[in-house]
Amino acid sequence: MLIQQLINGLVSGCVYALVALGYTMIFGILGIVNFAQGEIYMFGAFTAVLTLAATGNIWLASAAGIAVACVLGVLLERIAFRPLRGMHPLIPLISAIGASIFLSSLARLLFGPEDRAFPFEFHPSSFYFYGAQINQLQLAIIAVSVGLMAILTLFLNMTKHGKAIIAVAMDSDAARLSGINVNRAYEITFLLGSALSGAAGIMMAIYYNSTSPSMGLLPGLKGFSAAILGGVGSIPGAIIGGLVLGIAENLGAAYISSSFKDAFAFIALVLVLILLPRGIMGSRK
Amino acid sequence: MKKLILVLTLAVTAFCMSSADLRAADEIKIGAILRLSQGASDGLPARRGIEIAEKEINAKGGIGGKKIKVIYEDSMDSPQNAVATFQKLVNMDDVKVIIGPMMSGEVLAVAPVAQQSKIVVVTPNGTSPKISDAGEYIYRGCTRIDKQAEALTRYAKDTLKTTKVAILYSNEPYGKGCNELFTKNFTDLGIPVVISESFMVGDRDFSSQLTKIKQQQFDLLFIPGYLQETAPAISQAAKMGINGASMGVFGDMAPKYIELAGKAAEGHINASEYNEDYNTPANKTFKAEYNKIVSANPDEPNNIMFAAIAYDMTRMVAEAIAKKGNEPDAIRAYLDSVKDFDGVTGKLSFDKNGDVVKQGVYIFKVINGKYIKVQ
Structure with missing residues (x-):
C-alpha cells in the first residue's frame, strides 16, 4: 500500500508543482502573489472541455485550453498588475484577489454553476508495479508534468527570453539599463506560468472526469502552499514543494486519518516554515 | 430650501410606500430559499417545480382573485446565509410562509428564528431526523434519512x-x-x-x-x-x-x-422520493410541463425529483392559503389537518412532527445509463 500511496501522491504532487511554478515565477520576478492562478487553471480546463465537445479532437482541445490560459495570464498582467507596478505590495495583492473573484464569477456565468463531465471517458489500462496499480493516465500525467518542467528549465537557462526573465528577477533596474525589455519579460513570465496552470487544469479535468467553476480553488491554494514550501522564487523549490505536499497529504490520509487529508498538507507547510523559514530551496541571504 | 427638499423627499417616500402597498395588496407573496449558486444542480430544478405550480395556480385566477408571487433567495449553501435571507423575506417582503431551505443544516439554523417569528417553513429536501423536533412551524416534504x-x-x-x-x-x-x-x-x-x-x-x-x-x-x-x-x-x-x-x-x-x-x-x-411513472393526471401534467422546460433549456441542471417535491409543497401551501388564509397559524391549521393530498410524489399528509407521510421510499438502480425503479 505504501508504494500505491506514493504513486497517488506523486500524481497530485505533479499538479501542485505545475501550479506552484506559476506562483513562484511571478513572485520571483514581480514580488507579487497572483491569487488568480487557480482560476486560470479552471479556465484552461473549461476551454479544453468545450473545444473537445465541439470538435472531438483532444490535441486541438488541449492546445486551445493552454492558449486561453496564456491569453488570460497576459491580460491579467496588463490589466490587473501593470498599472499598479511600484505601489505598496498589498495593492497588487488585493487586485489579484479581485481578479480571482471576478474570473470565478465569470466562469459561473459563462459555464453555469454545475460540474461537467469530460466529453469522453478514458478507460486506461493499468499495470502492476511491486504490488501497486498504476494506470496509463497517471503515467501520462507524471510524464507530461516532468516534460513541462524540463522544457521550462531549459527555456529559462538556454534562451534569450529565459535569461532575460532571470536577469529581471535578479534586478529589474539593472536589467532595464542593460537593454532588456522588462515589460516583455513580465509578459512572458505570466504567459509561462499560466500555460503550466492551464495544462495542469486540463490534465485534472481528464483524470477526475469533472470540471466546475470552483475547481481551481483548492489546487490554487495547494499550489501556493507548495510554492512557499519550496521557497518562493525558486523553480526547483516549487517542484519539490509540490511533490512533498502531494505525498504528505496522501500518506497522512492513508496512515493517520482521511478526515484530515487537507490538514496534512498545511501541517507539512507549517513544519517546514518553522524549521526552514525560507522554504526548502529558498535563498539564504 | 432644505426644508422644501425634506418635505419633497418625505412626500416621494410616502408615495412610493403607498404604491408598494397597493401593489402588494393584489398579490400573495411566498418566500423560497433555494440552492441557486452552490448546489444549483438541485436548486434550479426545485425553482422550476415552484414556477410550474405558481404558473398553474395563477392561470386559474390565483387565490381569491389575487395572484401568487414567489420571491426567490439564494442560500449559497450556508446556514448563516439561509438565516439572513429568511430575515429579508420576512421583514422586507412580509411573507408568511417559506419553501426551503434545501439542506438540513440550513433548515436547523432557520428553525429557531422561524419559531420565534411564527413563520411557516416547509423544507423540500432536509432529511435530518433533527428537523422533526425543530418546532411546530417547520414542515418537510421528503422522507427522513x-x-x-x-x-x-x-x-x-x-x-x-x-x-x-x-x-x-x-x-x-x-x-x-x-x-x-x-x-x-x-x-x-x-x-x-x-x-x-x-x-x-x-x-x-x-x-x-x-x-x-x-x-x-x-x-x-x-x-x-x-x-x-x-x-x-x-x-x-x-x-x-x-x-x-x-x-x-x-x-x-x-x-x-x-x-x-x-x-x-x-x-x-x-x-x-419520486416515480416518474406515478399514474395520476396531476403527475402527467407536471411531467409534461417539466419536460417542456428541460427541452427549452438544455444547458440547465435537470432533476425532476427535486422539482416534483418543491412543486407539491408549493401547491399544498397555496391550497392552505386558499382554504384558511395567508396567516402562519391558518396555514399550519391546514397542513396539520390535510389528508391524502393529491401530489405528484404520492398521497401526502403530515404527521404531528410536520414530516410528510406517503407511500414509502422507492429504490432505483442505474441500468444502461438510466435510473430504473426496482422497488
Whole structure:
C-alpha cells in the first residue's frame, strides 16, 4: 500500500508543482502573489472541455485550453498588475484577489454553476508495479508534468527570453539599463506560468472526469502552499514543494486519518516554515 | 430650501410606500430559499417545480382573485446565509410562509428564528431526523434519512445479498450523519462495515482513501454525500479496479450523476422520493410541463425529483392559503389537518412532527445509463 500511496501522491504532487511554478515565477520576478492562478487553471480546463465537445479532437482541445490560459495570464498582467507596478505590495495583492473573484464569477456565468463531465471517458489500462496499480493516465500525467518542467528549465537557462526573465528577477533596474525589455519579460513570465496552470487544469479535468467553476480553488491554494514550501522564487523549490505536499497529504490520509487529508498538507507547510523559514530551496541571504 | 427638499423627499417616500402597498395588496407573496449558486444542480430544478405550480395556480385566477408571487433567495449553501435571507423575506417582503431551505443544516439554523417569528417553513429536501423536533412551524416534504436508510439497507440484505460493506462518506453534517446511521442499520442487519473513510466537500482526488478501501474484502461500496463528489469518487473507484455493487443517497438521483460517473454509475443503487411513472393526471401534467422546460433549456441542471417535491409543497401551501388564509397559524391549521393530498410524489399528509407521510421510499438502480425503479 505504501508504494500505491506514493504513486497517488506523486500524481497530485505533479499538479501542485505545475501550479506552484506559476506562483513562484511571478513572485520571483514581480514580488507579487497572483491569487488568480487557480482560476486560470479552471479556465484552461473549461476551454479544453468545450473545444473537445465541439470538435472531438483532444490535441486541438488541449492546445486551445493552454492558449486561453496564456491569453488570460497576459491580460491579467496588463490589466490587473501593470498599472499598479511600484505601489505598496498589498495593492497588487488585493487586485489579484479581485481578479480571482471576478474570473470565478465569470466562469459561473459563462459555464453555469454545475460540474461537467469530460466529453469522453478514458478507460486506461493499468499495470502492476511491486504490488501497486498504476494506470496509463497517471503515467501520462507524471510524464507530461516532468516534460513541462524540463522544457521550462531549459527555456529559462538556454534562451534569450529565459535569461532575460532571470536577469529581471535578479534586478529589474539593472536589467532595464542593460537593454532588456522588462515589460516583455513580465509578459512572458505570466504567459509561462499560466500555460503550466492551464495544462495542469486540463490534465485534472481528464483524470477526475469533472470540471466546475470552483475547481481551481483548492489546487490554487495547494499550489501556493507548495510554492512557499519550496521557497518562493525558486523553480526547483516549487517542484519539490509540490511533490512533498502531494505525498504528505496522501500518506497522512492513508496512515493517520482521511478526515484530515487537507490538514496534512498545511501541517507539512507549517513544519517546514518553522524549521526552514525560507522554504526548502529558498535563498539564504 | 432644505426644508422644501425634506418635505419633497418625505412626500416621494410616502408615495412610493403607498404604491408598494397597493401593489402588494393584489398579490400573495411566498418566500423560497433555494440552492441557486452552490448546489444549483438541485436548486434550479426545485425553482422550476415552484414556477410550474405558481404558473398553474395563477392561470386559474390565483387565490381569491389575487395572484401568487414567489420571491426567490439564494442560500449559497450556508446556514448563516439561509438565516439572513429568511430575515429579508420576512421583514422586507412580509411573507408568511417559506419553501426551503434545501439542506438540513440550513433548515436547523432557520428553525429557531422561524419559531420565534411564527413563520411557516416547509423544507423540500432536509432529511435530518433533527428537523422533526425543530418546532411546530417547520414542515418537510421528503422522507427522513433514517427511513431511507432502513429501505436501502434492507434492500442490500434481501436483494443484493450483501455480506460486508465499505463506506466512503462526505465529511460534512449530511455525509457524517449518513455514515453513522447506515453503519448502525447495516450492523443491526448483521452486515459488518469493514472500513469507513471520508473526503472533503470540493475534493476531486479520492485515491488515497480508495487505496485503503481496496485493501479490504467487501461486496458493497456505500458513498453518501453530494453528487459533485460522489460521482467522481465512484468513477475513480472503477478506474482503480473497485467494480462491485455501489449505493448512494438521494443526492445521486440525477442525470448529472450518471453523466459525471460515466460507466462506473452502472448498477448504482439509490433511494428516491419520486416515480416518474406515478399514474395520476396531476403527475402527467407536471411531467409534461417539466419536460417542456428541460427541452427549452438544455444547458440547465435537470432533476425532476427535486422539482416534483418543491412543486407539491408549493401547491399544498397555496391550497392552505386558499382554504384558511395567508396567516402562519391558518396555514399550519391546514397542513396539520390535510389528508391524502393529491401530489405528484404520492398521497401526502403530515404527521404531528410536520414530516410528510406517503407511500414509502422507492429504490432505483442505474441500468444502461438510466435510473430504473426496482422497488
